[in-house]
Amino acid sequence: MKGKNKNDYKGKSEQMSEYIKKLRTCIRWLIEREDGNLMEQEKIRSMLESEEKRHADNEAKLKGDIEGLKAKIEELQGQHESMQELFRKEEFDKNAAIKSYEEEKAVRIAAEKTRDALSEELVKAGQEAKHLDDQIKVHEATNKRLQEYNTSLQQYNCTLQAEVAKNSETISKLNEEKNSMMGTMTSLRNNMTSMKTQLDNYRSLQHEAGKQKEDLKREVDSLRSDLQLIRDDRDTQLAQVQSLVVEIANLRELTGKSATEVEKTMTKANALEETCSSQRERIQALLQELAIAKEKLKLVQSALDGYKVCIFAYGQTGSGKTYTMMGMTDSPQQKGLIPRSLEQIFQTSQSKLSQGWKYKMQASMLEIYNETIRDLLSSNRSGGLDVKHDTNGNTCVPGLTVVDVCSINEVSYLLQQAAQSRSVGKTHMNEESSRSHFVFTLRISGVNENTDQQVQGILNLIDLAGSERLSRSGATGDRLKETQAINKSLSSLRDVIFAIANRKEHVPYRNSKLTHLLQSCLGGESKTLMFVNISPEASSSGESFCSLQFATGVNSCEIGIARRQTQMRSSDSRLSYG
Numbered sequence: 001m002k003g004k005n006k007n008d009y010k011g012k013s014e015q016m017s018e019y020i021k022k023l024r025t026c027i028r029w030l031i032e033r034e035d036g037n038l039m040e041q042e043k044i045r046s047m048l049e050s051e052e053k054r055h056a057d058n059e060a061k062l063k064g065d066i067e068g069l070k071a072k073i074e075e076l077q078g079q080h081e082s083m084q085e086l087f088r089k090e091e092f093d094k095n096a097a098i099k100s101y102e103e104e105k106a107v108r109i110a111a112e113k114t115r116d117a118l119s120e121e122l123v124k125a126g127q128e129a130k131h132l133d134d135q136i137k138v139h140e141a142t143n144k145r146l147q148e149y150n151t152s153l154q155q156y157n158c159t160l161q162a163e164v165a166k167n168s169e170t171i172s173k174l175n176e177e178k179n180s181m182m183g184t185m186t187s188l189r190n191n192m193t194s195m196k197t198q199l200d201n202y203r204s205l206q207h208e209a210g211k212q213k214e215d216l217k218r219e220v221d222s223l224r225s226d227l228q229l230i231r232d233d234r235d236t237q238l239a240q241v242q243s244l245v246v247e248i249a250n251l252r253e254l255t256g257k258s259a260t261e262v263e264k265t266m267t268k269a270n271a272l273e274e275t276c277s278s279q280r281e282r283i284q285a286l287l288q289e290l291a292i293a294k295e296k297l298k299l300v301q302s303a304l305d306g307y308k309v310c311i312f313a314y315g316q317t318g319s320g321k322t323y324t325m326m327g328m329t330d331s332p333q334q335k336g337l338i339p340r341s342l343e344q345i346f347q348t349s350q351s352k353l354s355q356g357w358k359y360k361m362q363a364s365m366l367e368i369y370n371e372t373i374r375d376l377l378s379s380n381r382s383g384g385l386d387v388k389h390d391t392n393g394n395t396c397v398p399g400l401t402v403v404d405v406c407s408i409n410e411v412s413y414l415l416q417q418a419a420q421s422r423s424v425g426k427t428h429m430n431e432e433s434s435r436s437h438f439v440f441t442l443r444i445s446g447v448n449e450n451t452d453q454q455v456q457g458i459l460n461l462i463d464l465a466g467s468e469r470l471s472r473s474g475a476t477g478d479r480l481k482e483t484q485a486i487n488k489s490l491s492s493l494r495d496v497i498f499a500i501a502n503r504k505e506h507v508p509y510r511n512s513k514l515t516h517l518l519q520s521c522l523g524g525e526s527k528t529l530m531f532v533n534i535s536p537e538a539s540s541s542g543e544s545f546c547s548l549q550f551a552t553g554v555n556s557c558e559i560g561i562a563r564r565q566t567q568m569r570s571s572d573s574r575l576s577y578g
């Protein structure tokens with residue numbers, strides 16, 4: 001307790017009274033509180049008693065309930081066991097049911113899938129059906145419109161047909177007029193083209209003919225001047241002879257002259273006479289040469305007129321047969337007979353266009369080597385070819401390459417090709433000796449558009465292999481075999497020509513491939529010309545003599561009268577080849 005100071009009792013007493021008052025209040029509250037608690041305790045005790053009583057009642061009741069429950073549990077246990085038995089059964093049934101359910105489920109799932117697919121298809125089919133329905137509707141609409149359009153078109157068509165009927169008459173009239181005008185135009189065009197071609201041909205021919213004429217003129221002039229010189233010479237000599245004859249007569253009259261002088265003069269006169277006669281012979285020979293030169297010009301040309309023409313060069317090896325027939329390919333001045341003949345044939349065929357003649361030419365080239373016919377225009381030259389003759393006397397070599405030719409350039413190219421393929425070899429007599437007979441054939445088919453006349457000519461130009469004596473040729477091995485084959489075929493040619501000349505019943509054409517091939521050209525209906533080449537060397541005089549003997553025999557031969565292969569063109573026939 002606190003006071004204002006240590007001796008403040010009064011304050012301390014007041015504080016103490018205050019505390020006592022408060023304690024008394026607390027004690028009263030505590031007494032009151034204890035009374036309440038006692039009452040509460042009493043109340044709880046009575047409640048407890050009543051509760052105990054209720055509890056005992058409940059316990060008794062529960063005991064009864066427990067007994068009842070025990071009985072019930074037993075009953076339930078019995079039920080439980082039977083239920084368990086039932087449950088097991090049910091479990092078994094359930095498992096079986098589950099299994100069948102699983103199976104059914106799988107089936108159902110599959111069925112559902114099928115159903116789903118079918119449903120999808122159904123949906124699609126439905127959509128398609130719908131689409132088709134739409135299309136059908138569209139088509140129906142289109143069809144309807146088309147039907148309407150068709151009806152209108154039919155109407156329009158009727159109108160048009162009526163108009164067409166009207167117009168067709170007009171058109172046919174116009175067509176007729178047009179056709180006649182086209183015909184006129186075509187013929188005018190053709191005329192113009194052919195006239196232009198003719199003009200060009202005429203120009204070139206005129207130019208060529210001018211040149212040829214100049215050449216021939218020069219040749220004829222030189223021959224004439226030679227002739228004149230020889231004639232003048234002859235006249236002078238004759239005058240001399242005559243004056244000598246007069247002189248001799250005078251001398252004979254004058255006996256004062258000696259006999260020796262007369263003899264001298266006579267010898268002089270005889271020599272002059274001999275010179276005269278040899279010059280006469282020379283004149284004759286020159287005249288013959290001129291005639292032959294003119295004849296040669298015609299011969300080749302005959303093929304265009306439908307004759308079978310055969311020209312060949314015969315002579316010992318190295319004497320110039322190939323040079324005569326082919327010439328030097330690299331020198332235009334030294335062209336051979338074959339290129340020159342063909343140039344002339346093409347030129348003449350062009351010039352005959354104006355007379356209505358149209359020609360078709362086909363060339364073939366072959367060689368006969370060791371009695372085997374080889375195609376010189378084919379790359380495949382293995383195996384020999386055969387000769388065939390038909391009933392009309394036409395010759396053909398099946399399988400031989402035949403080329404249509406229209407110009408000299410085309411033929412020159414083929415000749416070069418053939419020359420490269422030809423069999424050549426080196427002999428003692430010639431560096432590049434032809435070891436085969438070369439046969440160039442030109443088939444000429446002509447038709448005259450104006451007269452319908454048709455001609456078929458053949459020109460055979462042949463470079464024979466060289467004749468030679470085995471002893472001179474120095475041939476051995478393959479060369480020897482070649483030489484024997486060449487000599488055999490040349491002797492067959494001689495036999496055939498002499499058999500024809502002597503009108504023998506049998507002509508041995510089949511003794512060699514050469515004569516068999518040339519059968520129709522060596523026979524009576526063809527024109528045949530032979531060149532004989534001889535070597536100027538004195539050492540070759542023996543061969544030259546044989547060649548000239550053969551030439552003399554051939555020259556005296558008359559194999560027959562040449563016949564022209566001509567006929568009228570039938571309306572539907574085409575050209576045939578000889």
Ligand SMILES: Nc1ncnc2c1ncn2[C@@H]1O[C@H](COP(=O)(O)OP(=O)(O)OP(=O)(O)O)[C@@H](O)[C@H]1O
Pocket residue numbers: 315316317318319320321322323324430432433434435464465466467533
């Ligand atoms: N008149 C000529 N002028 C110039 N050269 C010529 C003449 N004649 C022939 N020759 C030449 O002589 C050679 C032999 O001629 P070519 O080959 O024509 O004889 P060939 O008779 O055909 O011989 P083979 O029968 O052996 O084939 C060649 O080189 C040829 O150019």
